[in-house]
Amino acid sequence: MKSITALNDLFILYLLGNEENEDLLVSFINGVLLDSKFKTIHSAKVKNPVNIKKYRFDKETVLDIKAVDNNNRLYDIEIQVRDEKSFAQRSLYYWARLYATQIKQKETYTTLHPVICINLVNFKMFPDTAKIHSCFMLMEKDNPEYALTDHLEMHFIELKKYIQPGLVEAHLDKWLTFFKYEGKEEDKMTLLLNNDPDIRKAHSLFKKFNNDERLRDKALRREIWQLDYNTGLEEAMQEGIEKGKLEGKL
Numbered sequence: 001m002k003s004i005t006a007l008n009d010l011f012i013l014y015l016l017g018n019e020e021n022e023d024l025l026v027s028f029i030n031g032v033l034l035d036s037k038f039k040t041i042h043s044a045k046v047k048n049p050v051n052i053k054k055y056r057f058d059k060e061t062v063l064d065i066k067a068v069d070n071n072n073r074l075y076d077i078e079i080q081v082r083d084e085k086s087f088a089q090r091s092l093y094y095w096a097r098l099y100a101t102q103i104k105q106k107e108t109y110t111t112l113h114p115v116i117c118i119n120l121v122n123f124k125m126f127p128d129t130a131k132i133h134s135c136f137m138l139m140e141k142d143n144p145e146y147a148l149t150d151h152l153e154m155h156f157i158e159l160k161k162y163i164q165p166g167l168v169e170a171h172l173d174k175w176l177t178f179f180k181y182e183g184k185e186e187d188k189m190t191l192l193l194n195n196d197p198d199i200r201k202a203h204s205l206f207k208k209f210n211n212d213e214r215l216r217d218k219a220l221r222r223e224i225w226q227l228d229y230n231t232g233l234e235e236a237m238q239e240g241i242e243k244g245k246l247e248g249k250l
Contacts, residue, residue, distance in 0.1 A: 002220060003183055003210045003216070004183075004209070004210060004216060004219045004220060004223065005182075005183060005184070005223075006178060006179050006180075006182035006183060006206055007079055007081055007120075007122055007159070007179055008219045008222070008223060009063040009079050009081075009222065010052060010063060010215075010218060010219040010222055011206065011209050011219055012063070012065070012079045013050070013052060013063045013065060014052050014205070014209055014215070015202060015205055015206075015209075016028060016065050016077060017046055017048070017049060017050065017063075017065040018046070018049065019045075019046055019049050021201075021205070022043070022044055022045065022046060023198070023201075024198055024201060024202055025044050025046065025065070025067060026041060026042075026043060026044050027171075027175075027198040028077075028175050029041060029044060029067075029069070029075060029077075029118070030171060031170075031171040031172035031174065031175045032118050032133070032155055032157070032172060034170075034171050034172065035133050035170065035171070035172040036133070036135045036155070041069040041070055041071065041073075042069075042070045043069065043070045044067045044068065044069045044070070044075070045067060045068055046065065046066070046067050047066040047067055047068055047074075048065070048066045052215060052218070053214060053215065063078075063079075064076055064077060064078040064094065065077040065078075066098065071113075072113045073113055073114045073115070073116060074098055074099075074102070074113060074114070074115045074116070075115075075116050075117075075118060076094050076095065076098050076115065076116075076117045076118070077117075077118045077119075077120075078091070078094070078117075078118075078119050078120070079119075079120050079121075079122075080119060080120070080121045080122070080123075081121075081122040081123075082123075083123040087119075087121070087125065088125075088156075091117050091119055091154060091156075092154070094117060095115050095117050095152060095154060098115050099112065099115045099151065099152075112151065113151070114150055114151045114152075114153060115151065115152065115153070116153040116154075116155070117153070117154045117155065118155045118157070119154070119155060119156045119157065120157045120159060120179065121156060121157065121158055121159065121160075122159045122160060123158070123160055124158055124160050124161060125156055125158055126156070126158065130161065131161075132157060132158055132159075132161045132162050132176075133155065133156070133157050133158075133172065134155070134156045134158075135153065135154070135155050135156075136152075136153075136154045136155075136156075137150070137152060137153055137154075138151075138152050157172075157176070159176060159179060159180055162176045162180055164176075164177050164180070164181065164188050167191075168191065168192060174192055174196055174198075174199055175199075177189065177192060177199075178192070178199050178202055178203070182202075182203065182206055183206060183210070189203065
């Protein structure tokens with residue numbers, strides 16, 4: 001039986017975008033916030049919950065998770081496995097769209113709340129730095145301690161750079177270990193499963209998802225489509241390079 005990976009976007013939606021698992025959503029968000037030395041949150045509500053079994057997803061649909069915390073801050077969480085050159089622009093667009101949709105007719109700008117984008121990417125987005133987790137905000141160019149506002153916060157976590165340390169203690173490292181090694185290298189999961197209830201619950205949900213034939217089939221079909229799409233892009237790019245060489249342009 002072929003299993004999905006823990007980075008399958010449909011599984012992530014099942015794991016973190018389900019109202020029944022909001023404790024795991026809070027745990028993951030807090031892992032990201034703690035790693036950036038920000039205050040943690042007490043609670044979060046999923047704003048776009050869906051019934052995965054009943055909902056029909058287009059292959060091209062971006063399965064992001066929108067949430068709001070106990071301080072009314074908004075979150076957009078996305079998993080990106082494909083190396084997309086315009087991903088930074090896309091993430092910024094999603095931030096802008098979510099930020100703008102807060103204002104209703106006759107409301108003022110004072111009703112706006114911060115929007116925090118969390119992007120877990122399975123490629124090297126910033127190859128010139130060994131840093132795994134990068135956080136971007138609106139700072140003054142010559143005085144970075146001087147912020148324009150805290151309403152824009154964008155996190156990029158590059159899973160390709162992550163190598164599990166001997167002892168996993170940091171909150172975010174526990175989640176990165178789960179996303180990278182779950183279902184593939186169980187020896188790296190053993191200690192976490194014994195000591196961390198959140199990861200233990202996530203592990204149980206991963207097994208449950210894979211044992212559900214209908215869910216697993218839907219998730220695998222998305223993986224196959226994404227692989228075919230990536231292959232098509234690479235082939236088109238290679239054809240363009242070869243054509244350019246023949247025409248003497250490269």
